[in-house]
Amino acid sequence: MSRNPVAAAASRAAEEVVRFDDVSMRYGRGPDVLSDLNFGLAPGSFHFVTGASGAGKSSLLKLIYLAAEPSKGRLHLFGQDVAAAPAAAKPQLRRRIGVVFQDQVLLDHLSVFDNAALPLRIAGRKPAEYRTDVAELLSWVGLSARMDAMPATLAGGERQRLAIARAVVNRPDILLADEPTGNVDHEMAVRIFRLFVELNKLGATVLIATHDQDLIARSGRPVLHLEGGRIARRPAPGSAQGAPAQGLI
Amino acid sequence: MSEAFDPQRWRPAPFLPEAEARDGALIFVVAVLCFLACLTAMGVIAADRAAAGWTGQLTGEATVIVRPKGGETPDAAAARAAEALAGTAGVTEARALEPAKAYDLIRPWLGDVSDIEDLPVPRLVAVTLDGRHPADAAKLRTALQSQNVDATVDDHSVWIKDIRRAGGVVKVLGTSVFLLIAAAAAAVVAFATRAGLAARRDVVEVLHLAGAEDGAIARLFQARFARIAAQAGLIGAGAAAMVGAALRIAGGGGGLTPALPLAWSDLLAVIPCPLLAAAVAAVAAQVTATRLIRAMP
Numbered sequence: 289m290s291r292n293p294v295a296a297a298a299s300r301a302a303e304e305v306v307r308f309d310d311v312s313m314r315y316g317r318g319p320d321v322l323s324d325l326n327f328g329l330a331p332g333s334f335h336f337v338t339g340a341s342g343a344g345k346s347s348l349l350k351l352i353y354l355a356a357e358p359s360k361g362r363l364h365l366f367g368q369d370v371a372a373a374p375a376a377a378k379p380q381l382r383r384r385i386g387v388v389f390q391d392q393v394l395l396d397h398l399s400v401f402d403n404a405a406l407p408l409r410i411a412g413r414k415p416a417e418y419r420t421d422v423a424e425l426l427s428w429v430g431l432s433a434r435m436d437a438m439p440a441t442l443a444g445g446e447r448q449r450l451a452i453a454r455a456v457v458n459r460p461d462i463l464l465a466d467e468p469t470g471n472v473d474h475e476m477a478v479r480i481f482r483l484f485v486e487l488n489k490l491g492a493t494v495l496i497a498t499h500d501q502d503l504i505a506r507s508g509r510p511v512l513h514l515e516g517g518r519i520a521r522r523p524a525p526g527s528a529q530g531a532p533a534q535g536l537i
Numbered sequence: 538m539s540e541a542f543d544p545q546r547w548r549p550a551p552f553l554p555e556a557e558a559r560d561g562a563l564i565f566v567v568a569v570l571c572f573l574a575c576l577t578a579m580g581v582i583a584a585d586r587a588a589a590g591w592t593g594q595l596t597g598e599a600t601v602i603v604r605p606k607g608g609e610t611p612d613a614a615a616a617r618a619a620e621a622l623a624g625t626a627g628v629t630e631a632r633a634l635e636p637a638k639a640y641d642l643i644r645p646w647l648g649d650v651s652d653i654e655d656l657p658v659p660r661l662v663a664v665t666l667d668g669r670h671p672a673d674a675a676k677l678r679t680a681l682q683s684q685n686v687d688a689t690v691d692d693h694s695v696w697i698k699d700i701r702r703a704g705g706v707v708k709v710l711g712t713s714v715f716l717l718i719a720a721a722a723a724a725v726v727a728f729a730t731r732a733g734l735a736a737r738r739d740v741v742e743v744l745h746l747a748g749a750e751d752g753a754i755a756r757l758f759q760a761r762f763a764r765i766a767a768q769a770g771l772i773g774a775g776a777a778a779m780v781g782a783a784l785r786i787a788g789g790g791g792g793l794t795p796a797l798p799l800a801w802s803d804l805l806a807v808i809p810c811p812l813l814a815a816a817v818a819a820v821a822a823q824v825t826a827t828r829l830i831r832a833m834p
Contacts, residue, residue: 353746354746355746375751375831376750379748379749379750379751380748381748382745382746382747382748383747383748387746393739393742393743394743395552395739395740395743396739397550397553397554398550399550401542401544401547402549402550405549406743406744406747407747407748409549409552410744410747410748410749410753411748415547415548415549419544419545419547420544420545422544423544435542435544436542454747
């Protein structure tokens with residue numbers, strides 16, 4: 289039976305949480321930092337994004353967390369064409385995405401607890417519903433003794449862990465992380481990675497941009513490698529990386 | 538877990554810092570603008586009252602200059618004119634002024650003249666007009682002509698016209714200055730909002746990326762700047778009211794100058810200032826914040 293290619297693409301986009309169709313991106317009038325990307329992420333998949341500095345890893349994540357717009361092509365999130373989505377729908381899409389930034393952007397006038405609880409407050413949840421969860425999560429990332437501290441008093445690793453706690457506190461459908469273990473010691477890096485794995489087991493799609501080859505090797509998760517803004521290598525289904533690679537479509 | 542911190546007793550902190558270092562400068566500038574706006578408003582009200590008072594006095598009166606005819610004495614001519622005018626509709630009272638009053642009126646121009654009584658000074662009749670239905674100059678002239686009195690009626694219309702025009706100019710100028718100051722306050726608040734947003738771009742970005750709606754973020758800044766402007770408005774209005782009260786006490790009911798007869802009730806003009814300042818700030822902050830947030834992807 290022959291299938292309409294447009295209908296097939298729409299159907300495929302609807303099945304994936306993220307879909308890039310011929311997506312390019314540039315900053316202002318500069319050159320493309322991402323060119324002709326075509327891939328999708330299946331729900332519950334777990335991938336690493338690698339590439340040299342300037343390869344486009346952070347820009348790729350920015351497109352997904354709606355901090356930038358494609359200059360060409362179509363980006364679908366949760367089956368919705370982002371360019372066609374009304375402005376009012378974007379906050380709802382953002383609430384389903386957790387982001388751990390390379391440079392932790394914390395609100396310096398809010399305590400550790402307030403920073404971690406921020407996404408839940410924005411989503412309109414009542415404090416009584418999440419107080420305990422936030423406290424447990426902060427304990428999990430090793431910040432139980434710093435809950436009332438202000439971010440300015442935190443060490444680099446503590447700030448990183450707080451940023452991670454804030455990104456995962458509302459159990460996002462997509463978790464994006466840009467060098468999440470860059471400022472933490474090995475033990476904490478393992479803990480953080482385990483947290484990401486747990487969220488992935490609960491159904492979150494995880495995409496981590498990192499240079500940490502050791503972490504990638506130990507995890508055995510598929511890798512999307514960028515070079516010059518293009519996908520240079522993608523895991524083939526049935527490759528040595530095994531089943532997890534099938535999340536990339 | 539920290540002993541000092543109990544998550545069960547935690548209360549969410551405001552998304553925006555409650556106070557910032559730059560707030561003091563903003564409050565000062567907006568308070569000064571509100572102070573000037575309140576003084577202008579009080580000045581316009583007082584000047585309007587002065588113009589209305591002068592106009593009211595002049596419209597309520599007319600002066601008739603009587604020239605004796607034939608062998609009639611000036612006093613007899615004046616008495617006849619007063620009698621003719623008193624019976625006219627729209628006239629409450631018509632009274633021939635004593636010769637001494639007429640001499641008093643011309644003495645400043647003539648100096649100390651010993652035989653001033655010998656001069657042919659015309660007699661004057663002061664006419665008080667009905668406040669509700671005053672007789673006009675033509676009616677007074679007709680009444681005088683009917684009694685064959687040679688007289689000139691001055692109903693002060695030239696002066697009234699000038700005073701009304703001057704009062705109108707003062708009102709327009711004062712209102713313009715008031716609006717200009719309000720616009721300057723709005724511009725300052727808009728500029729401060731833009732600077733505040735630029736300084737707290739981190740907050741805006743974090744809230745934005747965490748899924749806060751544009752309107753909700755804009756409302757945070759709207760509430761913040763409205764509060765600051767209301768506070769500044771209160772200070773400016775309070776200072777203006779104190780200056781007004783000092784002028785009222787120093788000048789009494791007539792004011793320091795007859796052009797500005799300040800009344801205690803004029804001080805009430807400052808009351809809306811904090812609310813107006815807050816409203817202007819809220820609108821300026823809402824427009825500026827919305828525009829800046831929408832420029833984000």
